[in-house]
Amino acid sequence: MARIAFHLEIQDGKRDDYREWHDRVPEELERAYLDSDAGLETYSVFEKDGHVFGFMELEDPEAIKEVQAESEAQADWDEIMGDILEESDDSWMDEVYRMV
Template sequence: MSRVAFKMYLHEGKTDEYKRRHDELWPELHELLKQSGIGNYSIFLDEETNVLFGVMNVADEAARRELPNHPVMKKWWAYMKDIMESNPDNSPVSTPLQEVFYME
């Protein structure tokens, strides 16, 4: 099991909409993430900068790397692209973060 952390970038004024969409997370996306070995997934928002910080446990790194190819993931990204910085393929602009400390 590994932990993966990253940051993404929310558009100004889209906090409530981002939260609403995640409160109503599609069951098929939830199931896909679980089947891909992702758990304990949290996203935090720095309201001063609109930077989102995500962290998740990953049980199957190969399955996680396959997520961008899944139709449900592509559909979710298309749904989210209007409220956050996105790449040409609609995936969120995401910056991986290096873990420098962990306490269990």
């Protein structure tokens, strides 16, 4: 099982928008992730003071990145989040320690 994480930052004044959108994530987006060949087991997103941390446990990280690059539902979500999140070239994080 692979573990991947990402970090994003919310634009000033957009924190409430970010949280509101995550109260109603489109079912099509969730379905794109769950129906992929990634073997997604866990996907959590955390936010504090405008910093977003996402964490996934899955079988195939490349498959989930494929969904993110090719899914129409992801493209729609990215358009919404584009008005809320700071621009980021690479938000994926390297795992540097795991206890268990």
